[in-house]
Amino acid sequence: MTAATEAKKRVLIIGAGAIGSFYGAALQAGGADVAVVCRSELEVVREQGYEIDSDSLGKRCFRPSQTLREVSDYQGGPPDYLVVCVKVVDGTDRVALMGNAVGPDTVIVLIENGIEIEAEIAQAFSRNELISALAFVQVSRIAPGKVKHFAFGGLSFGNYPSGLSDRARQLGKLLERGGIACTLTEDVITARWKKCVWNAVFNPISVLGGVLDTGHILHAEGGEAFVRRAMEEVAAVAAATGHPLSDSLIGKLLDGTRDAPLYKTSMALDFENGRPMEVEAILGNAVRAGRRENVDIPVLESLYALMKMVQLKSGKH
Amino acid sequence: MTAATEAKKRVLIIGAGAIGSFYGAALQAGGADVAVVCRSELEVVREQGYEIDSDSLGKRCFRPSQTLREVSDYQGGPPDYLVVCVKVVDGTDRVALMGNAVGPDTVIVLIENGIEIEAEIAQAFSRNELISALAFVQVSRIAPGKVKHFAFGGLSFGNYPSGLSDRARQLGKLLERGGIACTLTEDVITARWKKCVWNAVFNPISVLGGVLDTGHILHAEGGEAFVRRAMEEVAAVAAATGHPLSDSLIGKLLDGTRDAPLYKTSMALDFENGRPMEVEAILGNAVRAGRRENVDIPVLESLYALMKMVQLKSGKH
Numbered sequence: 001m002t003a004a005t006e007a008k009k010r011v012l013i014i015g016a017g018a019i020g021s022f023y024g025a026a027l028q029a030g031g032a033d034v035a036v037v038c039r040s041e042l043e044v045v046r047e048q049g050y051e052i053d054s055d056s057l058g059k060r061c062f063r064p065s066q067t068l069r070e071v072s073d074y075q076g077g078p079p080d081y082l083v084v085c086v087k088v089v090d091g092t093d094r095v096a097l098m099g100n101a102v103g104p105d106t107v108i109v110l111i112e113n114g115i116e117i118e119a120e121i122a123q124a125f126s127r128n129e130l131i132s133a134l135a136f137v138q139v140s141r142i143a144p145g146k147v148k149h150f151a152f153g154g155l156s157f158g159n160y161p162s163g164l165s166d167r168a169r170q171l172g173k174l175l176e177r178g179g180i181a182c183t184l185t186e187d188v189i190t191a192r193w194k195k196c197v198w199n200a201v202f203n204p205i206s207v208l209g210g211v212l213d214t215g216h217i218l219h220a221e222g223g224e225a226f227v228r229r230a231m232e233e234v235a236a237v238a239a240a241t242g243h244p245l246s247d248s249l250i251g252k253l254l255d256g257t258r259d260a261p262l263y264k265t266s267m268a269l270d271f272e273n274g275r276p277m278e279v280e281a282i283l284g285n286a287v288r289a290g291r292r293e294n295v296d297i298p299v300l301e302s303l304y305a306l307m308k309m310v311q312l313k314s315g316k317h
Numbered sequence: 318m319t320a321a322t323e324a325k326k327r328v329l330i331i332g333a334g335a336i337g338s339f340y341g342a343a344l345q346a347g348g349a350d351v352a353v354v355c356r357s358e359l360e361v362v363r364e365q366g367y368e369i370d371s372d373s374l375g376k377r378c379f380r381p382s383q384t385l386r387e388v389s390d391y392q393g394g395p396p397d398y399l400v401v402c403v404k405v406v407d408g409t410d411r412v413a414l415m416g417n418a419v420g421p422d423t424v425i426v427l428i429e430n431g432i433e434i435e436a437e438i439a440q441a442f443s444r445n446e447l448i449s450a451l452a453f454v455q456v457s458r459i460a461p462g463k464v465k466h467f468a469f470g471g472l473s474f475g476n477y478p479s480g481l482s483d484r485a486r487q488l489g490k491l492l493e494r495g496g497i498a499c500t501l502t503e504d505v506i507t508a509r510w511k512k513c514v515w516n517a518v519f520n521p522i523s524v525l526g527g528v529l530d531t532g533h534i535l536h537a538e539g540g541e542a543f544v545r546r547a548m549e550e551v552a553a554v555a556a557a558t559g560h561p562l563s564d565s566l567i568g569k570l571l572d573g574t575r576d577a578p579l580y581k582t583s584m585a586l587d588f589e590n591g592r593p594m595e596v597e598a599i600l601g602n603a604v605r606a607g608r609r610e611n612v613d614i615p616v617l618e619s620l621y622a623l624m625k626m627v628q629l630k631s632g633k634h
Contacts, residue, residue: 208525209626220629226622229615298546298615305543306623309526312537 008033009174012079012101014071015086016064018139018147019111021050023083023155025062026178032081035066035074037097041144042069054149057179071101078103081171084121085111088281095124102128107167111135111155113266114281115196116289118160131168132188133157134195138263154181156195158188193238194245198253200286201230203267204279204303207310211272213262224254226299233297234286240293271314279307325350326491329396329418331388332403333381335456335464336428338367340400340472342379343495349398352383352391354414358461359386371466374496388418395420398488401438402428405598412441419445424484428452428472430583431598432513433606435477448485449505450474451512455580471498473512475505510555511562515570517603518547520584521596521620524627528589530579541571543616550614551603557610588631596624 009032013020016036028034038045049063068074082101086092102108102125109131110118118132134157138150155175158164164186172182185191205227206212209220218224231250238245257263270277287304290297326349330337333353345351355362366380385391399418403409419425419442426448427435435449451474455467472492475481481503489499502508522544523529526537535541548567555562574580587594604621607614 205623205626208623210630212626212630216629217626220622220626222618222622222625226619229618299619301539301546302543302616302619305537305539306522306525308539309522309529309534309537312533313527313529 009081009170010076010079011035011081011083012071012074013037013064013083013085014097014101015084016045016050017085018141019135019137020083020085021062021147022052022137022139022149022153023085023111023135023175023180024064025050025052025060026057026180027083027174028062028064028178029060030174030176030178030180032174033065034062035068035079036064037068037071037074039069042067044145048145050145050147052147052149054153056153057149071097071099074101078106080105080167081107081109083109083111087276088112088114088117088278089276090280091276094121098125104128107131107171109133109157109171110160112281113199113278114285115192115200116285117281122160129165129167130160131157131165131171132160132192134188134191136195140269153179154183156183156185156188156191158185158191160188162187162189187243189241190238190243190245193234193241193243194249196238196282196286197231197234197245197249198257199265200234200283200300201227201303202257203265203277204283204307205230206265206268207271207277208303208306211264211268213264213268214257214260215262218254218258228254230299230303233290233295233300237286237290237293237295237297237300240295241289271310274314277307277311279304279311283307326398326487327393327396328352328398328400329388329391330354330381330400330402331414331418332401333362333367334402335458336452336454337400337402338379338464339369339454339456339466339470340402340428340452340492340497341381342367342369342377343374343497344400344491345379345381345495346377347491347493347495347497349491350382351379352385352396353381354385354388354391356386359384361461365462367462367464369464369466371470373470374466388414388416391418395423397422397484398424398426400426400428404593405429405431405434405595406593407597408593411438415442421445424448424488426450426474426488427477429598430516430595431602432509432517433602434598439477446482446484447477448474448482448488449477449509451505451508453512457586470496471500473500473502473505473508475502475508477505479504479506504560506558507555507560507562510551510558510560511566513555513599513603514548514551514562514566515574516582517551517600517617518544518620519574520582520594521600521624522547523582523585524588524594525620525623528581528585530581530585531574531577532579535571535575545571547616547620550607550612550617554603554607554610554612554614554617557612558606588627591631594624594628596621596628600624 016038052060107129333355369377424446
């Protein structure tokens with residue numbers, strides 16, 4: 001073995017859908033040995049790998065070093081990085097999915113939506129380093145093994161609950177070599193709350209308004225004022241949990257959304273396609289944090305109660 | 318002419334759909350001369366009249382004395398009672414629809430949903446007596462000229478803005494002779510707010526929750542608490558406008574809804590069938606009253622903003 005191969009970082013990705021395969025391809029391009037666990041399209045990926053079509057990064061073929069049905073099939077000892085990209089929804093036991101692959105030196109990396117979604121993992125694997133990451137990317141799976149990258153792509157991350165380790169910086173270097181802009185932060189919880197200000201508001205509204213894109217939400221009569229009030233409630237919850245956000249954040253988010261092309265949220269896409277929605281991870285956890293901290297959040301409570309009805313009606317929890 | 322025919326009250330109904338024909342039939346059964354203006358099913362009604370099928374009142378055939386396309390076709394001079402049953406929606410100019418039929422002694426009777434819907438009419442016909450009426454009835458048009466009466470049937474009314482005239486009492490006698498239970502009130506605005514507590518809450522929620530019936534709304538996680546909070550906001554607006562409601566009202570409404578058979582609101586039915594919804598009359602006017610009186614109504618504001626989005630998306634205002 002040469003020094004080069006010895007140094008090659010071993011990455012295992014759980015939940016290699018659009019997001020997982022997009023960042024997996026980047027990590028491989030950056031020099032890592034990347035394996036995936038994927039269930040629904042296992043055969044296609046084993047035969048052909050993933051084809052990732054991106055305007056900014058070009059067309060990438062990503063052939064994982066191992067394509068596995070189960071974490072326990074992973075060969076060669078525990079990975080250096082276990083990257084978890086599964087959706088945080090009821091009925092998905094993330095700890096059980098990860099269990100076999102976490103060695104004593106494995107760093108766990110969560111690339112997932114939502115707020116306060118790390119504690120469960122931190123508790124189950126209390127001796128492992130945990131990195132919490134937020135993806136700012138528009139990617140979609142358009143066919144088995146085929147992923148289209150539409151826009152953005154950046155990843156923001158840091159250690160949970162705070163700090164920035166050498167191994168987090170190493171991960172950043174791998175990703176950057178693979179073309180991903182990384183924003184490293186020592187306070188990832190605040191970064192999550194910032195994203196939550198947008199996510200916990202636009203996602204449920206886009207479903208409740210009748211599967212609306214962001215432009216229609218802001219253009220409806222009273223829409224922008226309503227969005228702003230809901231965002232202010234999220235910011236108040238964040239502040240109450242000890243993570244105050246900048247006063248200018250909401251204005252910037254609204255400006256950015258107004259100026260961006262029409263965009264359909266992940267929750268609207270999930271709803272439209274009959275898939276489970278991340279209501280609890282994105283909105284429910286924000287509401288529970290608000291209740292815990294005694295913040296008055298009538299708009300978020302309204303959105304949450306209505307989303308529970310939509311889920312009850314559609315049978316998708 | 319005998320004294321009996323001289324005394325026969327002349328009633329003209331505008332908007333003779335399910336509600337209008339149901340009460341028209343009752344007024345005819347009670348001894349009035351009842352004419353209707355109806356547009357969409359004119360030919361059928363001219364030939365066959367209305368067939369109204371009711372479990373409690375039996376099968377009634379209601380042949381109007383005149384079946385008209387326009388108010389201006391009404392023969393025999395202005396009516397004693399002009400009964401307006403058109404939906405209060407954008408694009409329907411009620412004053413223009415009524416104009417020709419209002420004589421100096423005509424009493425205008427509004428059997429319509431919503432809150433603060435009378436002022437426009439009172440202003441346009443300031444010399445006429447105005448009766449404001451609330452229908453507590455489940456009726457549906459099931460085919461041209463055919464109406465099915467499912468449940469209830471009572472009418473609550475009084476003069477607008479307050480009081481109870483002899484001619485209002487006369488109307489009550491006609492209706493009661495036709496089998497309709499009437500609740501006469503000297504304070505019809507308070508009666509409207511009471512109904513609004515239910516209507517302004519269950520109607521929009523039933524649409525936003527995914528066309529839900531009342532039972533699913535109350536059974537969803539957090540549903541009943543959410544409904545209660547929204548109802549409390551309506552009650553606070555009513556009180557601020559000088560119409561305080563009884564403290565026990567909300568509990569009674571919730572109990573009644575919980576115990577009643579599953580019920581789909583009029584707004585959910587309108588939405589489902591692509592018809593205009595009475596969002597402004599029922600919810601928008603309550604929200605505007607709240608803003609005017611500086612009542613904090615975040616839940617109602619949320620419901621209203623979301624309904625504007627649903628209307629924008631569906632193109633039905």
